[in-house]
Structure formats: structure tokens, C-alpha cells
Amino acid sequence: MPETSRRGLLFGTAAVSAGAFLTACTSNEPSKKEPAADSRPAADDKPGKHVTIGFAGPQADHGWLNAINEQARSRAETYSDVTLDATEGSNDTAAQIGQVETLINKKVDVLVILPADGKALTQVGLKAMRAGIPVINLDRVFADPQAYRCWVGGDNYGMGLNAGKYIGEKLKDKPNAKVVELSGPDSLELTQQRTKGFDDALKNYPNIRKVARQAADFTVESGQAKMAQLLQAQSSFDALWNHDDDQGVGALRAVQQAGREGFLMVGGAGAKSAMDAIKADNSVLKATVLYPPTMAASAIDLARALGQSKGISGMSELEIPASVTLFSAVVDKQNVDQYLPTGFN
Known part of the structure; x- marks a missing residue:
């Protein structure tokens, strides 16, 4: 199987999915905790600044890849302050570069990219970053860390x-x-x-x-x-x-x-x-x-937080992390009911 036609490179051990840690980071619901003593922007406050997220995902020719696209779209729909500008998805490197360049020209606020080939798309990632558009690199990692603000992927x-x-x-x-x-x-x-x-x-x-x-x-x-x-x-x-x-x-x-x-x-x-x-x-x-496809939902969470200059609920830092590696939980008969909602078709 060509590397460009299948998925690339799948947090706490009790997490039901990749989104478990990050779902709260940009929730539209007010925080139930007492306000922080400092002026750190809350990551789980009410809807804030509108953010347009450009999403360049893969061609859905595999169950996991289709789930990636669905997770990104469905998570974006939960936010009233997010517009998702998604490409058709492609496993052709040249076509995907063109799609990302179109999103750059549209001046989206943040880009989420699962590259067909991380090495081949590194230059367009660098182009976005230099244009002032932060990039969330999803799963298949770019060859240069300067090509993305945050990497989210599996282990x-x-x-x-x-x-x-x-x-x-x-x-x-x-x-x-x-x-x-x-x-x-x-x-x-x-x-x-x-x-x-x-x-x-x-x-x-x-x-x-x-x-x-x-x-x-x-x-x-x-x-x-x-x-x-x-x-x-x-x-x-x-x-x-x-x-x-x-x-x-x-x-x-x-x-x-x-x-x-x-x-x-x-x-x-x-x-x-x-x-x-x-x-x-x-x-x-x-x-x-x-190897949870919910990483795409988490990437949308992070992109929204990044676009609104927020951190992550439960972490003390002002900024989102530079990388998030998901935990590969083992699902067997003892815990399958817990994980069934995260299963993909």
C-alpha cells in the first residue's frame, strides 16, 4: 500500500478517547470551577471570538481515514463560534498542497492538516506558518517542526x-x-x-x-x-x-x-x-x-483554543502544548462497553 493512500504515523490511561482530555478545553459551557486568581484566559468559557478553521484531511478510502474526517466535522459543528472550511480530502500530494494553498489564500485563522505525505507537505506547512496562520499537524508529522504549531497524533x-x-x-x-x-x-x-x-x-x-x-x-x-x-x-x-x-x-x-x-x-x-x-x-x-480517530476532534479543539488565544483546561500553561501523543488503550471484554461509542465503521 502506498504511503500516500493510507493512514500515516495511531492521554491518560483511563481516557475513553483522544477527545476526553481536550473536550473540556473549549467547551461552550461555563466552567464549574472557581475563577483562577490570575488573568489567564479560561479554556472552558462561553463562546468567544469566531474562528475559521481550515481542514485538509485525507481521502476517505479506509475506515479509520473516514472516521478522521467525520470526527473533525462533527466536533466543529458543536461550536457556535467555529466555521470549518474543509477540503474534499486527497491522498494525492500535489492536489493536497493546492488545497492547503487555497485555504491559506482564504486567510483562515488556523489550519488543521493531516498530510498525505508529511515530508512532501512540509513546505506548504511552513508557508502557512510564515503567513501567520498557525498549523495543527495531525498524525503524519511534517519533516520540520517549524511547519506546525502543535502536533496531535497516535503512538x-x-x-x-x-x-x-x-x-x-x-x-x-x-x-x-x-x-x-x-x-x-x-x-x-x-x-x-x-x-x-x-x-x-x-x-x-x-x-x-x-x-x-x-x-x-x-x-x-x-x-x-x-x-x-x-x-x-x-x-x-x-x-x-x-x-x-x-x-x-x-x-x-x-x-x-x-x-x-x-x-x-x-x-x-x-x-x-x-x-x-x-x-x-x-x-x-x-x-x-x-489508535483513536478522535484525534481529529481534539485537533479541532486545539485549533479553536489557538484561534482564541486560550490554553487547555486542567493545565496551567497559557498556551496549548507543542505536541499531544494519544494513549493506545487495550480494549477487551472487560472494558469494551466503555469504548464502544468511540468505535468507527
Whole structure:
């Protein structure tokens, strides 16, 4: 899968979603807390200065990417003092650069950009910043930190790490346990980070050995084909770490067609279909590690706060952070009801 056609690089452990920390930061409701003793601008006050946010998101050719666009639009609609000027979304680098330049020429107040290719769009990010339009860089990071005011995104290493920890704890008492991995495309840095996190976690469990790995393409079809190969090559194993819930749909089909069982599967991203399967508890899929698309809603929260010169409720600083890395929570049968509302189609 080309890097320009799929998602790029997925806060507190109890957060239901990425927006949990930031939802209050720009709420239209008055703060229930006593006013601060200083003159720091409140981040959770009533509607304030109107802010036009330009949003350049991805083409919705994947469940997670579609959820990114929906999260941005729906969050903007909750604010009476926000206008969202959204592009059609593109995974073509040149087309997206043109879209961002159009938003710059419109003189929007803040830009939220999930670049098709972070390196390729760095120059247009720099152009916006130099024009006095602050940029919220969403997920796929620009090559130059001067190209954005704040980065918001997921933790791919942490995603693999938490998947490995979950599997490790489930298999820690099983001698000579074997695991397999169904990754994303090896050409993507995010895939490499997820695999490294997983491998590092397994180092803490000397009884567990990874015996096979296949790289899929974040699609149902590739998930099914590559999982079939894993099943054919490995007559038995105890756990599967699958990087993506979309390709996981195909992986489950392959498992069912082969009539295989006796192992646990951990998915990735947090699709509703995966959470429904986890809740039903009628397949090998027992957990998924989140890479929350709610990061787009949080980016809108931050853009509004930035446009209104506010900080974040619950933090003492006058300004929004320079970066926000989301936590990759593990969702299993014990907590799936809590996370189901965040699942994406």
C-alpha cells in the first residue's frame, strides 16, 4: 500500500478517547470551577471570538481515514463560534498542497492538516506558518517542526508495546508459547514502530517466541490472503497480533475458513466491528489496541483554543502544548462497553 493512500504515523490511561482530555478545553459551557486568581484566559468559557478553521484531511478510502474526517466535522459543528472550511480530502500530494494553498489564500485563522505525505507537505506547512496562520499537524508529522504549531497524533510504538504486553500477560504461564504477527506494509514507518513496540514488549516474556510474520496492506483482501499464508505455514500458535482492524476482517475470514481456533487474536485501531466481535466473544478476536480517530476532534479543539488565544483546561500553561501523543488503550471484554461509542465503521 502506498504511503500516500493510507493512514500515516495511531492521554491518560483511563481516557475513553483522544477527545476526553481536550473536550473540556473549549467547551461552550461555563466552567464549574472557581475563577483562577490570575488573568489567564479560561479554556472552558462561553463562546468567544469566531474562528475559521481550515481542514485538509485525507481521502476517505479506509475506515479509520473516514472516521478522521467525520470526527473533525462533527466536533466543529458543536461550536457556535467555529466555521470549518474543509477540503474534499486527497491522498494525492500535489492536489493536497493546492488545497492547503487555497485555504491559506482564504486567510483562515488556523489550519488543521493531516498530510498525505508529511515530508512532501512540509513546505506548504511552513508557508502557512510564515503567513501567520498557525498549523495543527495531525498524525503524519511534517519533516520540520517549524511547519506546525502543535502536533496531535497516535503512538505507534506504544500500540505495539501494549499489544505485546496484553498477549504477554495472557501467555506468561504457558511454556514455549508461540505468537505470529500480521503487520501493515513494511514500507511505512508506522508499521516498523508497531512491530518494534511489540518485539520489545515480548522481551519481558522469555517463554514467548514470535515464530512468523506477514505484512498485509491495511485492506480486507490483503488481510485474508496473508492470514491464510500464516495459517498454512504455522500448524499451531497461541496468539496473533494484527496491526489493523480493517485487514483484521479478512484475517478472521481466513481463520474461519481454515477452521482454526485455540489462539487469541489482538487487533489494532478500534473499529466498531472489532469491538462488536470482542463483546460477542464468539471468535478468536479478544482485544484491539486503539489508535483513536478522535484525534481529529481534539485537533479541532486545539485549533479553536489557538484561534482564541486560550490554553487547555486542567493545565496551567497559557498556551496549548507543542505536541499531544494519544494513549493506545487495550480494549477487551472487560472494558469494551466503555469504548464502544468511540468505535468507527
